[in-house]
Amino acid sequence: xxxxxxxxxxxxxxxxxxxxxxxxxxxxxxxxxxxxxxxxxxxxxxxxxxxxxxxxxxxxxxxxxxxxxxxxxxxxxxxxxxxxxxxxxxxxxxxxxxxxxxxxxxxxxxxxxxxxxxxxxxxxxxxxxxxxxxxxxxxxxxxxxxxxxxxxxxxxxxxxxxxxxxxxxxxxxxxxxxxxxxxxxxxxxxxxxxxxxxxxxxxxxxxxxxxxxxxxxxx
Numbered sequence: 001x002x003x004x005x006x007x008x009x010x011x012x013x014x015x016x017x018x019x020x021x022x023x024x025x026x027x028x029x030x031x032x033x034x035x036x037x038x039x040x041x042x043x044x045x046x047x048x049x050x051x052x053x054x055x056x057x058x059x060x061x062x063x064x065x066x067x068x069x070x071x072x073x074x075x076x077x078x079x080x081x082x083x084x085x086x087x088x089x090x091x092x093x094x095x096x097x098x099x100x101x102x103x104x105x106x107x108x109x110x111x112x113x114x115x116x117x118x119x120x121x122x123x124x125x126x127x128x129x130x131x132x133x134x135x136x137x138x139x140x141x142x143x144x145x146x147x148x149x150x151x152x153x154x155x156x157x158x159x160x161x162x163x164x165x166x167x168x169x170x171x172x173x174x175x176x177x178x179x180x181x182x183x184x185x186x187x188x189x190x191x192x193x194x195x196x197x198x199x200x201x202x203x204x205x206x207x208x209x210x211x212x213x214x215x216x217x218x219x
Contacts, residue, residue: 001117001126003163005153006035006131009067009111013140014104017192022146024104026071026141029063029180030112031192033204034141038151039116039127040197044135047197055123059116059195062160062181064214066173069110075105096175106145111173113153115160128155161212168219179212 014026015034035058045052118124131138131152139145156163161181169175187208195203 001119001157002121002126003115003117003156003158003160004131005156006038006114006116006151007111007149007153008035008068008114008140008147008151010107010140010145010148012106012145013110013142014145016097016105016206017190019032023098026105026107026162028068028071028107029065030114032057032061032182032207033191033192035061035114035116036194037197038138038140039131041136041138042130042134043127044130047199050196050198051136052195053197055120056127059118059123060160060182061117062115062164062179064113064115064164064167065110065180066113066170066176066180067109067111069107071105072108073105075101075103099112101177106142107129111169111170113164115156115163117158117160117163124155128152165214166217168214173216176213176215179214180209181207181212 008030013030014024014027015029015031017027017031018025033059036059039056040053043052043056045056048123057099116124116127137143138147138151139216158166161179164179187207187210189206190209191204191206193205193207195205
């Protein structure tokens with residue numbers, strides 16, 4: 001097995017699972033749907049192209065929390081006024097003109113190392129190249145959350161868990177860190193395995209994940 005590595009680091013990032021328009025949550029580490037969506041953007045895969053999405057969703061994923069950051073929440077508003085005689089926003093109920101308050105959670109100053117593994121070495125190599133020269137702009141969960149360091153971190157041999165445990169900590173990271181790995185049993189269900197990103201038919205399946213605590217080697 002080979003793994004492509006991604007560094008996800010920036011002032012702000014957000015990885016939601018249960019988000020709706022007026023409530024945008026974030027998990028404490030990148031979701032598989034978020035990472036697969038980022039990879040799909042790098043490869044230039046359209047939202048409606050479910051067939052091309054599936055090989056990415058089938059990659060095995062592990063996330064290393066080098067810097068957990070902290071959770072913050074923004075309170076934003078939309079609508080509540082008129083322009084040219086028309087109300088500015090329509091709510092899901094169909095009622096127009098009301099101010100909509102949106103609470104949006106995000107992570108501040110977090111840093112993650114993600115490994116995506118597969119026995120399809122061609123796919124891993126193609127993805128690594130795409131992350132270095134993406135077809136579309138890459139962001140950390142929301143369009144305004146841009147990375148502050150290179151996402152592409154190369155390819156290594158081994159399973160995602162083995163690879164992440166073998167890489168020394170970053171200068172600002174902890175030596176003992178938490179990892180979230182995919183497992184086949186005895187894990188916590190997480191509904192973030194993408195089936196379709198189509199705007200009219202977004203669908204996700206459940207996968208199992210487990211938390212591990214590992215001591216990283218010296219640099």
